[in-house]
Amino acid sequence: MAGKRASGARQPLSQRRPGKAGGRASVAKHVAKSVPKKLAKAPAKASAKYATKPTAKPATKPATKPATKPATKPAAKPAAKPAAKPAAKPTAKPATTLAAKSPKPRRIAREQLPAHAAELYRRLTTLYPDAHCELDFRNPFELLAATILSAQCTDKRVNMTTPALFAAYPDAAALAVAKQEDVEAIVKSTGFYRAKAKNLIAMAGDLVDHHGGQVPADMDALVQLAGVGRKTANVLLGNAFNINVGVVVDTHVGRLANRLGLTAETDPVKVEQALMPLFPRDSWTMLSHLLIWHGRRTCDAKKPKCGECALANICPNSPAP
Numbered sequence: 001m002a003g004k005r006a007s008g009a010r011q012p013l014s015q016r017r018p019g020k021a022g023g024r025a026s027v028a029k030h031v032a033k034s035v036p037k038k039l040a041k042a043p044a045k046a047s048a049k050y051a052t053k054p055t056a057k058p059a060t061k062p063a064t065k066p067a068t069k070p071a072t073k074p075a076a077k078p079a080a081k082p083a084a085k086p087a088a089k090p091t092a093k094p095a096t097t098l099a100a101k102s103p104k105p106r107r108i109a110r111e112q113l114p115a116h117a118a119e120l121y122r123r124l125t126t127l128y129p130d131a132h133c134e135l136d137f138r139n140p141f142e143l144l145a146a147t148i149l150s151a152q153c154t155d156k157r158v159n160m161t162t163p164a165l166f167a168a169y170p171d172a173a174a175l176a177v178a179k180q181e182d183v184e185a186i187v188k189s190t191g192f193y194r195a196k197a198k199n200l201i202a203m204a205g206d207l208v209d210h211h212g213g214q215v216p217a218d219m220d221a222l223v224q225l226a227g228v229g230r231k232t233a234n235v236l237l238g239n240a241f242n243i244n245v246g247v248v249v250d251t252h253v254g255r256l257a258n259r260l261g262l263t264a265e266t267d268p269v270k271v272e273q274a275l276m277p278l279f280p281r282d283s284w285t286m287l288s289h290l291l292i293w294h295g296r297r298t299c300d301a302k303k304p305k306c307g308e309c310a311l312a313n314i315c316p317n318s319p320a321p
């Protein structure tokens with residue numbers, strides 16, 4: 001009986017085996033297992049909420065808006081405007097001028113170009129045996145100043161202006177310290193007078209600062225001067241120093257080189273590169289004078305006098321057969 005009662009009765013706490021379910025330790029374990037799970041889920045849910053909301057908005061909005069707007073607007077506008085305007089203007093004028101006589105300028109075959117160029121030069125020297133630079137000058141400084149003034153202006157107008165300019169400022173040292181408004185007043189009739197006065201004073205300053213007040217007889221040094229580009233430098237070298245470094249390509253030379261079939265290029269630098277191999281180097285300065293003289297007297301930009309032109313029978317743009 002005693003054994004039965006002992007086995008059926010509840011064991012004293014001291015004899016119970018630890019780890020069995022129902023003990024304090026198991027309660028603690030249960031709490032420990034269940035609580036962290038709940039707590040773990042709660043932050044996960046919360047973080048999921050915060051994770052989606054904040055990341056969704058910045059991720060979509062900034063990604064779509066900045067990507068579309070800047071990509072379309074700046075790309076469309078700058079590309080369209082500069083491409084259309086400069087392309088239309090320079091090509092439009094020569095094309096229409098030549099198109100009046102011939103819709104498509106006729107060409108001279110490449111292998112015939114040297115003989116064609118030689119014959120043109122021969123005829124032009126016969127026509128204009130005294131062709132020369134039509135700007136008045138007494139020294140390189142005066143020619144440099146006159147050439148700067150001749151941009152977008154006739155030589156005749158420049159020659160009416162320079163006597164007063166050189167009387168007031170006979171050399172680079174005097175012009176370098178001139179007042180802008182005084183020079184502007186003298187050169188006003190040549191057009192673009194503010195820019196021209198500014199360039200004249202700056203050019204004179206460069207001569208004083210870097211060349212002892214003298215005009216350098218060197219292409220690289222000349223094009224470093226204010227207001228002086230390759231065309232002006234070629235004018236200086238050919239006419240003031242008798243040095244043939246290149247061909248002066250102004251509006252007349254460019255137009256006649258096209259009409260006479262010497263080149264189809266319209267960019268002055270490319271026209272110059274096309275002309276140089278066709279003519280002997282020592283004739284480059286005179287070639288410019290001859291083409292300029294023929295352009296001014298016969299082969300006008302708008303109304304070329306093909307009917308009385310001595311080159312008509314070898315000019316590919318002449319209406320004559």
Ligand code: SF4
Nearest residue numbers: 299304306309315318
């Ligand atoms: S024929 Fe004479 S005027 Fe006519 S386009 Fe030729 S070069 Fe000019």
